[in-house]
Amino acid sequence: xxxxxxxxxxxxxxxxxxxxxxxxxxxxxxxxxxxxxxxxxxxxxxxxxxxxxxxxxxxxxxxxxxxxxxxxxxxxxxxxxxxxxxxxxxxxxxxxxxxxxxxxxxxxxxxxxxxxxxxxxxxxxxxxxxxxxxxxxxxxxxxxxxxxxxxxxxxxxxxxxxxxxxxxxxxxxxxxxxxxxxxxxxxxxxxxxxxxxxxxxxxxxxxxxxxxxxxxxxxxxxxxxxxxxxxxxxxxxxxxxxxxxxxxxxxxxxxxxxxxxxxxxxxxxxxxxxxxxxxxxxxxxxxxxxxxxxxxxxxxxxxxxxxxxxxxxxxxxxxxxxxxxxxxxxxxxxx
Amino acid sequence: xxxxxxxxxxxxxxxxxxxxxxxxxxxxxxxxxxxxxxxxxxxxxxxxxxxxxxxxxxxxxxxxxxxxxxxxxxxxxxxxxxxxxxxxxxxxxxxxxxxxxxxxxxxxxxxxxxxxxxxxxxxxxxxxxxxxxxxxxxxxxxxxxxxxxxxxxxxxxxxxxxxxxxxxxxxxxxxxxxxxxxxxxxxxxxxxxxxxxxxxxxxxxxxxxxxxxxxxxxxxxxxxxxxxxxxxxxxxxxxxxxxxxxxxxxxxxxxxxxxxxxxxxxxxxxxxxxxxxxxxxxxxxxxxxxxxxxxxxxxxxxxxxxxxxxxxxxxxxxxxxxxxxxxxxxxxxxxxxxxxxxxxxxxxxxxxxxxxxxxxxxxxxxxxxxxxxxxxxxxxxxxxxxxxxxxxxxxxxxxxxxxxxxxxxxxxxxxxxxxxxxxxxxxxxxxxxxxxxxxxxxxxxxxxxxxxxxxxxxxxxxxxxxx
Numbered sequence: 001x002x003x004x005x006x007x008x009x010x011x012x013x014x015x016x017x018x019x020x021x022x023x024x025x026x027x028x029x030x031x032x033x034x035x036x037x038x039x040x041x042x043x044x045x046x047x048x049x050x051x052x053x054x055x056x057x058x059x060x061x062x063x064x065x066x067x068x069x070x071x072x073x074x075x076x077x078x079x080x081x082x083x084x085x086x087x088x089x090x091x092x093x094x095x096x097x098x099x100x101x102x103x104x105x106x107x108x109x110x111x112x113x114x115x116x117x118x119x120x121x122x123x124x125x126x127x128x129x130x131x132x133x134x135x136x137x138x139x140x141x142x143x144x145x146x147x148x149x150x151x152x153x154x155x156x157x158x159x160x161x162x163x164x165x166x167x168x169x170x171x172x173x174x175x176x177x178x179x180x181x182x183x184x185x186x187x188x189x190x191x192x193x194x195x196x197x198x199x200x201x202x203x204x205x206x207x208x209x210x211x212x213x214x215x216x217x218x219x220x221x222x223x224x225x226x227x228x229x230x231x232x233x234x235x236x237x238x239x240x241x242x243x244x245x246x247x248x249x250x251x252x253x254x255x256x257x258x259x260x261x262x263x264x265x266x267x268x269x270x271x272x273x274x275x276x277x278x279x280x281x282x283x284x285x286x287x288x289x290x291x292x293x294x295x296x297x298x299x300x301x302x303x304x305x306x307x308x309x310x311x312x313x314x315x316x317x318x319x320x321x322x323x324x325x326x327x328x329x330x331x332x333x334x335x
Numbered sequence: 336x337x338x339x340x341x342x343x344x345x346x347x348x349x350x351x352x353x354x355x356x357x358x359x360x361x362x363x364x365x366x367x368x369x370x371x372x373x374x375x376x377x378x379x380x381x382x383x384x385x386x387x388x389x390x391x392x393x394x395x396x397x398x399x400x401x402x403x404x405x406x407x408x409x410x411x412x413x414x415x416x417x418x419x420x421x422x423x424x425x426x427x428x429x430x431x432x433x434x435x436x437x438x439x440x441x442x443x444x445x446x447x448x449x450x451x452x453x454x455x456x457x458x459x460x461x462x463x464x465x466x467x468x469x470x471x472x473x474x475x476x477x478x479x480x481x482x483x484x485x486x487x488x489x490x491x492x493x494x495x496x497x498x499x500x501x502x503x504x505x506x507x508x509x510x511x512x513x514x515x516x517x518x519x520x521x522x523x524x525x526x527x528x529x530x531x532x533x534x535x536x537x538x539x540x541x542x543x544x545x546x547x548x549x550x551x552x553x554x555x556x557x558x559x560x561x562x563x564x565x566x567x568x569x570x571x572x573x574x575x576x577x578x579x580x581x582x583x584x585x586x587x588x589x590x591x592x593x594x595x596x597x598x599x600x601x602x603x604x605x606x607x608x609x610x611x612x613x614x615x616x617x618x619x620x621x622x623x624x625x626x627x628x629x630x631x632x633x634x635x636x637x638x639x640x641x642x643x644x645x646x647x648x649x650x651x652x653x654x655x656x657x658x659x660x661x662x663x664x665x666x667x668x669x670x671x672x673x674x675x676x677x678x679x680x681x682x683x684x685x686x687x688x689x690x691x692x693x694x695x696x697x698x699x700x701x702x703x704x705x706x707x708x709x710x711x712x713x714x715x716x717x718x719x720x721x722x723x724x725x726x727x728x729x730x731x732x733x734x735x736x737x738x739x740x741x742x743x744x745x746x747x748x749x750x751x752x753x754x755x756x757x758x759x760x761x762x763x764x765x766x767x768x769x770x771x772x773x774x775x776x777x778x779x780x781x782x783x784x785x786x787x788x789x790x791x792x793x794x795x796x797x798x799x800x801x802x
Contacts, residue, residue, distance in 0.1 A: 115535050134509035138535065141494065141503055237505060 001034050001332065002051075004087060004118075006080045006109050007095035008041040008067055011123055011150070014317035015093070015324050016054040026325075032332055037089055044068030044076040045083065080109055085116040091331060093324060094122040100220050100240065103130040114138045114146065121327040123150040123320050129224035133237035145334060147327035152178070152225045153296050155319030156312025157326065159232055162300050169302040171233055173273040176298030177291065178222040180314040181209040182248050182268045185217070187292040190256040190265060196249060208294055218247035219268060219278045226270040226278055229298075238276065246279035265290050336561040337519065338363065341372040341529060341551035345568045346625035347466060348377035350415030357416075357473040359566075359628060360524060364479060368519040370554055371481075371526045373470045374547040375462025376408060380530075383459045390444045390458075398441060405465070406434050413469050417476045426472035430465060437461050452497035456541045460485075463528035463547070471526045481524045486550055487533030489525065490514045490557075495534050499543035502532065502553050504612065511557040519558070527554065545606020552609045556616040563618055565605055566625040571633030572597055572604050574799035575650045579790050582800040585631040586648055590639035593648060593742050594620075596776045600651040600738040610635070639742045646743035646750050647797040652790050653736040656688060657708040658767060658780055660731075661715065662698045665724035672724055673699060679718050685711050689736065689769045689778055700767045702780060708732055734766060735786040738778045739793060745774040754779070757796035761788050 005012055019026070019034055026032050035051030043066025046052055052073065060070045068076040084092060092113035096106050107127040113120050114135065122128065127135060128148055139146040152158045162174070177183050184206075185199035194202070200217065203209035215221045223245045230238040248268050259266050259282055267290065269281035283290040288309050289299045296314030301307050313319050340363070342356050360371055375383075382401055389398050409430045417423040440457060444450050467483045474481035490510025493500035515525045529547025532540050542549045548565055555563035570585045572594065577583040589597070591614040598607040604622045613620050619636040666672050673692070676699065680687055689702035703711055712730050719725040744750045751770070754777060758765060767780035781789055794800065 131509045133505035137503050137505040141535070 001032060001091060001328075002037045002089040003034055003328075004083065004089045004092045004113075005036055005039045005095065006084070006092065007097070007124070008039050008061060009095065009097070010317040011320045011324075012039075012093070012095040013058065013061070014321035015095075016058060018318070018321055018325065020054045020058075030329055030332070032329065034328065038083055038087055039067045040078075040080040040083070041066050041068070044074065044078045045080070046070045046073045047075060047083065047087070048073045049088070080105070081112065084109060084112040084118075089118060090335075091119045091121060091328065094120060094124050094127070095324075096124055098124050098126040098215070098221075098224070100126055100129055100215060100224055103127045107131055107135075110135055110146070111138065114142050114144060117142050117144055119145045119147075119331050121147045121150075121324055121331070123148070123324060125151045125221070125224040125228065128231075129227045129240040131239065132228060132231045133239070136231070145331050147330060148228065149327050150320040150323030152228055153298070153310075154313055154315045155322045156296060156310060156314065157323070158296070158298050158310055158312075159229070160326070161308075161310045162229070162233055162298070165300045165305060165308045166233060166302060169304050171300065171302050173271065173301045174229060174233060174298065175269055175271040175289065175301075177267055177289065177296055178225040178270045178278075178298070178314070179216055179219075179268060180294035180296060181213070181216045182219075182222075183292070183296070184208050184294045186248065186251070186256070186266060186268065189251070189253050190260060193253045193257065195253060196251060217249055219245045220247075222268060222270045223278045226272060226276060229270075230272050230276055234272070243276045243278060245277075248280055251280055260285070336366075337368045337558060339370045339372060339551045339555045339558075339560050339563040340566060341547055341564065342374065342470075342566045342625060343547065343568070344374045344377040344379070344466075346566055347373065347470065350412045352625075353412055353416040353469060353473045356470065356566075356625065357477055357479065359625070360474060361477055361479055364522075364524055369524050370515060370519070370558070370560075371470065371474075371524060372529045372547055372551045372554065373463065373466045373526060374529045376412065376466050376469070379405065379408070379462035379465065380459060383462050386441060387450060387455045387458045390441055390450055393445050395445075402434060402438060402441075405437075406430070409465050409469055413472060416469065416473045419476050422472050422475050426468050429468050433461065433464055433468070453538060456497045456500075457539045460528070460531035460539050460541055463531050467526050467528050474524060474526065479524055480522060481526050482518065484514070484525055484527045486528050486531040487537065487539060488514070489527045489554070491532035491550065491553055492535050493532045493540045493542070495538070495540070497540055500532060500534075500540035502542075502549075502612070503535070504553070504556065504615075506535070507553060508557045511554065515554070516558055543608065545609055548606045548609035549612075552611070552613040552618065552620065555618040555620075556612040559616070560618055563613060563620045565609075565620060565622045566628070567604050567622065568624060568626065569604055569622075570624045570627060570631050571622040572649070574648065575790055575794050576652060579652065579787050580794050580800075583794070584800055584802070586633050587631070587802075588638065589633060589635045589648070590742055591635060591637065592775055593639070593740055594633075594635040596738070596740045597649055597651060600653055600736075600740070600776070600778075604633075605635075645797070646741055646747045647739045647793070647799070648741035648743070649739075650790055650793045650797075650799065651738045651740065652786050653688070653738065654783065654786065655705045656702050656734060656736055656780075657705045657711075657730060657732040658734050659701045659703065659708070659711055659715065660698060660729045661701075661719065661725055661727070662729070663724055663726040664697055665726070666699075667695065667697055669724050672719075675718060676701070676715065679714050680711065683707075683710055683714050689767065689780065691767050691769050700780075702734075702736060702767070705732055731766070733783045734780050735783045736778055736780055737786065737789050737793065738776050739797075740776045742775060744777070751777055753796055754793060757792040758789055761785075761792050763789050763792070 046067040103126040106124040471483040529550040
């Protein structure tokens with residue numbers, strides 16, 4: 001199976017590492033022989049129709065900052081658009097950074113791949129949050145699969161878990177802690193009485209929050225995930241603008257202290273019932289959903305099975321890369 | 336309000352009419368956000384269809400002739416509807432460059448020696464490309480900030496059913512939210528070609544008959560318009576044809592399903608496919624008269640209003656139909672005969688309008704378009720006769736269908752009886768009856784010579800002339 005990898009950041013590098021280390025196992029256990037025929041990063045692309053030597057690509061990337069510097073196979077300055085449609089491959093993996101304003105360049109990459117009849121796996125939330133109904137329609141029309149399990153919960157299979165819970169049952173509500181960095185901050189503020197700014201600083205030092213933390217603290221990252229879940233679990237066609245969003249900037253340590261006295265914690269919760277909303281919400285500390293640190297947790301409330309909860313790490317390179325492999329296997333089974 | 340206004344060819348047939356349309360848009364654009372959808376000018380699509388036939392014969396004289404007529408028509412209307420010489424020149428230049436493009440396309444098809452459904456769509460979409468030039472020019476001429484779009488540029492994406500393409504609605508919604516939506520809040524009036532769209536890879540498609548109505552409702556659904564106005568040359572949808580019944584009245588309100596029944600039965604004001612995006616997204620559609628805009632009109636919406644005692648809202652007459660009767664004692668208890676009939680018709684591209692079969696199964700009656708009759712009878716005879724089940728295939732070509740429509744008929748007893756009584760009083764014999772389980776309509780087949788009297792009798796019986 002030939003793969004085109006667009007974007008070569010932490011997640012994609014973890015993926016090529018797993019593909020190298022687990023090559024034999026993937027072949028023996030799953031009968032799958034993934035060949036990465038092209039990798040694109042900001043500096044250009046590396047291309048070998050027989051499959052790139054991934055160890056070599058990794059070391060070149062570390063040394064020179066771009067895969068395009070690889071001798072013979074490197075094409076400095078060449079953009080993804082040049083190969084997505086025309087280069088023969090079965091699956092395109094979109095792993096460029098999330099942009100929740102325009103969805104680009106991810107949306108164009110995905111559209112181009114689907115139109116060319118290639119399956120797509122994406123870990124990029126931007127295109128999905130802004131245009132999931134359109135991209136789903138495009139995939140269906142072209143008879144290919146679009147998979148994105150890494151966009152919600154990183155390596156934790158929240159989307160797959162939910163689908164299984166819900167087969168033959170009716171979903172009444174979904175709620176969850178969908179963003180690890182804000183959950184870490186709220187936990188810190190509650191434990192140590194630190195202010196929002198102090199907690200943010202702490203999170204940035206530990207690498208849990210980006211230099212520009214606004215996607216996290218303003219609730220947009222959680223809202224993007226909620227959009228994806230709403231499309232995946234319900235028959236609604238939803239985009240980011242359909243969700244009401246409130247972040248955690250205004251939360252004071254006193255609020256947390258006061259809630260804690262009553263046996264509650266304040267969490268940034270995304271919730272789908274009749275409405276779709278992300279905002280700070282009080283949870284009983286005894287509620288299994290009420291977890292601390294950087295963890296994510298989602299509770300599915302269905303008519304017959306009642307509450308089912310999945311908890312796990314919400315981000316991370318190897319974790320999210322494992323979700324790409326899960327999607328790949330899923331597509332392989334359907335081919 | 337956000338309004339999509341669609342103007343048909345008859346609303347754009349002359350310079351005066353084009354000016355009238357631009358004045359309407361100017362008046363309404365003060366308080367509303369408007370997207371205008373334009374059909375081709377009156378007669379132009381027919382001329383393009385002729386051209387797409389002529390290229391097969393490579394009759395270059397006739398082709399040049401048709402092209403000249405197109406040039407003359409659009410040039411004249413532009414000259415007489417646009418005053419500002421700069422705008423006029425710009426429009427005239429664009430018209431001639433688009434006609435050049437058409438000419439080159441036709442030449443290419445002639446030298447290829449074949450016309451495919453895809454190239455045919457490209458040809459027949461030129462009418463709308465030309466009309467939006469004229470209309471946009473006329474709008475700019477009276478100070479409206481108008482911007483022209485082809486359906487493809489606007490972002491209507493369809494499948495590859497050339498000639499009768501279907502929109503991919505989610506993709507279309509996404510594209511339009513980026514192309515047209517941002518212009519509305521800036522006070523710009525987008526002018527979009529009706530009828531024409533493109534596949535995901537940009538090949539031009541057309542939306543089939545009534546395609547401009549379809550464009551309007553697709554855009555309405557995409558931007559969540561408050562209303563879609565289908566502006567035509569009649570006062571909305573009527574209780575019946577006013578030529579038959581002078582006191583026929585405009586029906587003020589219809590549900591989507593009622594309107595669908597009426598359009599299927601030949602209400603010319605609107606095409607049935609156009610109602611799909613409206614119904615799915617609950618967008619109200621108003622059928623209005625361009626030349627009497629403030630006059631009575633029909634609102635088609637989700638609301639299934641039933642006036643007490645008004646069980647039937649309209650009665651339609653469909654002529655040019657024929658009835659086929661398939662009979663034989665051997666058909667009783669023999670599965671698969673009906674399937675064979677439908678299969679035969681499907682293979683020949685014959686559309687069935689009505690079906691009726693008695694419980695005894697000794698007879699199946701079908702109504703089809705009259706121009707299909709001979710083909711239908713002959714192919715049925717070939718596939719059914721002499722095989723032991725069917726011993727007769729008869730045709731009657733002097734019949735018409737009367738369709739009575741109204742949501743009030745659901746669960747209301749005695750409606751059929753009233754129809755039959757009204758006809759019996761006039762001595763009219765009923766040949767065939769069909770009622771769908773939706774109970775939204777009763778269709779009956781009678782001899783053609785009785786049709787107009789039957790319409791009158793039913794219109795009177797249900798007092799359709801009074802609100």
